Amino acid sequence: MDNNRLQDELMLERKARLEFEQKYMSVINHNLDPIITINMNGRITYANIAVHKAFGYRLKELTGRAVIDLIGEEKIDHFNNFLSHAFSGESIEMEGIKFFHKCGKYLSAYIKSIPVTVRGNIQEIHLILRDTSFHHKNNERLLFLSYHDQLTGLWNRRALKEHFEADAEYAFRSDEMLSLIHLDLDRFNTINDAIGRSGADEILKMIAERIKMVIPKAAKLYRSGGDEYMILLKNHSIEKTEKLTQRILSDFTKPFYFDHQEYFISSSIGISVYPDDGSELEELLQKAEQAVRFVKERGRSHYRFYREEMNTAFTDTALMEAHLRRAIEFNELELHYQPQVNLKTGEIDSFEALLRWNNRKFGFVSPTQFIPMAEESGLIHSIGDWVLEVVCAQLKEWQDKQFRPVRIAVNISPKQFRTGAFAEKAKNIIEKHGIHPSSFEVEITETALMNMKDTLSTLQKLKEIGVTISVDDFGTGYSSLSYLKQYPIDIIKIDRSFIKDIELDEKNEAIAKTIINLAHNLGMQVIAEGVEKDLQAKILKEADCHKAQGFLFSKAVPASEIEEKYFA
Structure with missing residues (x-):
């Protein structure tokens, strides 16, 4: 009877142990995290x-293998120290370990040790592994984005700040200098409008x-804003x-080139x-x-x-803009007129109106200086309306004096x-003064032609009124030929850059x-600007x-002088 009871108890104990082992192994086998068990010799069991x-290995490929063989060499010492603590009974963690994948590459992994103790003695260690290479790549990506411009992949303003601190410290110790180049694209908004x-x-x-193709390898290139780029040059002389x-x-x-079109x-x-x-970086950036602004005020496309x-100069710029706002009120603006000469007959029946500003403080201000200022400040609208009225x-005055018909x-x-x-505004002013619509010429740049839908509609309305339409600075803008086919244009004006040195430059x-041939074939007139030599x-x-x-014939002169020279 006692023997049967003992057997029953042993059976129950064996059954309980088996259940426990199965539960234990179930926890191990169904765990989503990779778990490797190693013995006290560091061998995988x-x-x-x-x-x-996660790592491509089956049990039979790992059994008996030293776990140290799967660890990247650069972290071997750290891992040995990790195992030492684990075998002493500590449950510890380690990040950034490189674990060898069966396919032949190392993956970044997190590892945690779980000592297995039986009757107070450590029998083995479970190593819980997690593949963190995905998170590592994400972190690397986030780190990249925090220091780089997302569009171009160039360094950003944050990177510039850190690079400058290091480069400036080096330059200070080495008694060298740094050059900070600020490159600002001119009128890039026209590209946005066009494409x-x-x-x-x-x-x-x-x-x-x-830019990357031009700068030296040691230079660092940054994109600072929408259309701004920075270049940091270390130990670069002024001449270089x-x-x-x-x-x-x-x-x-x-x-x-974009979409088979060329853009300048x-x-x-x-x-x-x-x-x-x-x-300091901020001081250098500001200067x-x-x-850059100094360059833009003096014609753009240059450096200083x-x-x-x-x-x-910038104090004066702010003051100059304030004066420009009162220019109409104080009668400081005046229109001068430059004759356009018929090259066959020598006759003159058209003029270009050019704006002049004689300010009580600054004197005569160049149009290349105040016109961009008017554009940027929005004053161009009120000044433009004034010009239409005066022209x-x-x-009307010349018409009433019964001078021969001319166009402006x-x-x-x-x-x-x-x-x-x-x-609509042009129509109202023309009707208000009662002039012949064809005597009024609207001169637009190729830039204005880039917004196809709105521009075509406006030009068609102007043609319905009877206004003459010309394209200024032809050949320096964007995709010139395609616009000529689309728009109702009467006159092409050849830009002065093509007339300069025409007698020397083939x-x-x-x-x-x-x-000229193109204009003839399209039934348009053609006018050359900037003619200075016979x-x-x-x-x-x-x-x-x-x-x-051009100056060969006459500079732009006041209306009174036009009457004396050409209507007398």
């Missing part, structure tokens, strides 16, 4: 199914690649910096130097930006090193043109003659160019 899923945000983004990436800047500007004369983009560049212009007098009033061309800012109400002569006029006349204007 067991591996659950998750190990195969949309996604297209403009593609152009920005092309620009980044083009200047040569690099000139090369960048030269590269920008080449077109950028210029840039203005300002440069500040450490430590001459400042020891480089001042140099920062100079102290630029501070005064139409002048045409008025430059229209793209901003004026894009308001959508320009045609390419300029070929371009000018091509534009030989230039002769070449244009032989090429059958209709008209020319």
Whole structure:
């Protein structure tokens, strides 16, 4: 009886132990985390199914293998120290361990030790593994994004700050200098308007690649804003910096291609130097930006090193804008008229109206200085309206005096043109003064032609009114030929850059003659701008160019002088 009871108890104990072992192994085998069991010699005795899923090994491939063989060499010492603590009974963790995958690569892993104790003695250790390579890649990606521009992959402003601190410290110790180049694209908003945000983004990436091809390997290139790039040069002399800047500007004369069209983009560049212009990054950035603005106010597409007098210039700029706001009120604006000469007959029946500003404080201010200021500040709308009124009033006056019929061309800012109400405004002013609509010429740049839908509608309305339409600076804008086919244009004006040195430069002569032939074939008139020499006029006349204007014939003069010279 006692023997039977003993057997029953042993059976129950065996059954309970078996159940416990099964539960224990069930926890191991069904755990989603890979678990490897090692003995006190560091040899693998067991591996659950998750190990195969995560690292490619089956149990039979791991059994008896030293776990240390699966660990990346750079962390061997750390891992041995980890095992030492684990075998002493500690449950510890370790991150960033490299665990060898069966396919032959190391994966970043997290590992935790669970000592297995039987009757107070450590029998084995469970190593819980987690593949953290995905998270590691995510962290690397986040780290990359925090220091790089997402669009171009260039370094960003945050990276510039950290790089500058290190480079400035090195430059200080080495008694060297740093150059900070601030590159700002000119009128890039026109590209946005023409091809949309996604297209403009593609152009920005092309620009980044083009700059990278030019700068030295040691230079660091950053994208600071929408259309701004920075270059940090270490131990670069003024002469070397200047040569690099000139090369960048030269590269920008080449077109950028998008969607089978070519686009020309210029840039203005300002440069500040450490430590001459400042020891702090923000101070250098501010001074480089001042140099950029100085360049933009003086015609763009050039470069300048920062100079102290630029501070005064910007104070004057703010003051000048305040004066410009009162220019109409104080009768400081005046229109001068430049004759356009018929090259065959020598007769003059058209003029271009050019704005002049004589300010009580600054004196005569160049249009290249105050027109961009008017554009940026929005004053161009009120000034543009004033110009329309004065031109139409002048045409009415000459009409009433029964002078021979003439036409006056008025430059229209793209901003004026894009308001959508320009045609209606022009119609009202023409009707108000009672002039012949054809005597009023709207002169627009190729930039204004880029927004196809709105521009076509406005031009069609102007043609319905009877206004003459011309394209200024032809050949310097974007995709010129496609616009000529689409729009109701009467006159093409060849840009002065193609007329300059036409008597010496065969390419300029070929371009000018091509534009003239194109205009003839399309039934348009053609006017050459910037004619200053007799030989230039002769070449244009032989090429059958209709008209020319420039200092050879006359500068722009007041209306009173026009009456004396051309209507007497």
